[in-house]
Amino acid sequence: MRQMIYASSAVVEMTPQKLNTISLQAKRNNSINNLTGMLIYGDQMFFQILEGQTDKIAEMKDLIWSDKRHTGISEFKDSTISERCFPDWSMGCYRVETTATNDGQWPIIDVNSIMDHMPPTVTPDVRVLTETFFQIISPRSVR
Numbered sequence: 285m286r287q288m289i290y291a292s293s294a295v296v297e298m299t300p301q302k303l304n305t306i307s308l309q310a311k312r313n314n315s316i317n318n319l320t321g322m323l324i325y326g327d328q329m330f331f332q333i334l335e336g337q338t339d340k341i342a343e344m345k346d347l348i349w350s351d352k353r354h355t356g357i358s359e360f361k362d363s364t365i366s367e368r369c370f371p372d373w374s375m376g377c378y379r380v381e382t383t384a385t386n387d388g389q390w391p392i393i394d395v396n397s398i399m400d401h402m403p404p405t406v407t408p409d410v411r412v413l414t415e416t417f418f419q420i421i422s423p424r425s426v427r
């Protein structure tokens with residue numbers, strides 16, 4: 285079992301419709317491939333945690349890496365795990381934005397409450413990485 289975590293920049297500001305397209309694709313394909321994880325969008329950036337069987341992760345990574353909707357991918361983690369952090373989430377999607385109106389299917393959550401919206405199965409390393417990433421980006425506009 286493998287888990288990868290990365291952040292990237294959306295090429296254009298994501299509308300709720302554009303986000304819906306991504307989550308629909310992700311949830312459908314991930315269910316088929318038994319991939320799980322979380323995807324957060326805010327301040328024109330994506331932060332994603334993806335976990336599953338090693339070969340499925342490698343295949344999905346190729347697909348996501350070549351997706352023209354985002355750029356500037358920074359990989360924070362790609363390593364073996366023993367248990368999934370998000371066993372029940374084919375892809376849990378959230379937005380962290382203060383200016384956006386909630387007219388889409390991605391729930392908007394406060395940047396300071398991301399941890400409260402993660403399942404209890406999330407390991408400390410993933411919590412720390414997620415928290416650190418959003419602490420770094422949040423002064424820009426999401427807070």
Ligand SMILES: Cc1cc2nc3c(=O)[nH]c(=O)nc-3n(C[C@H](O)[C@H](O)[C@H](O)COP(=O)(O)O)c2cc1C
Pocket residue numbers: 292306309310311313314323330332334344347348349351353354375
């Ligand atoms: C930030 C980001 C995250 C994505 N995450 C996933 C994902 O978890 N699973 C997935 O199948 N596709 C994901 N995609 C979409 C893939 O890059 C690709 O477009 C999609 O899998 C193609 O699916 P389709 O052939 O069924 O249309 C993501 C795209 C972006 C921009």
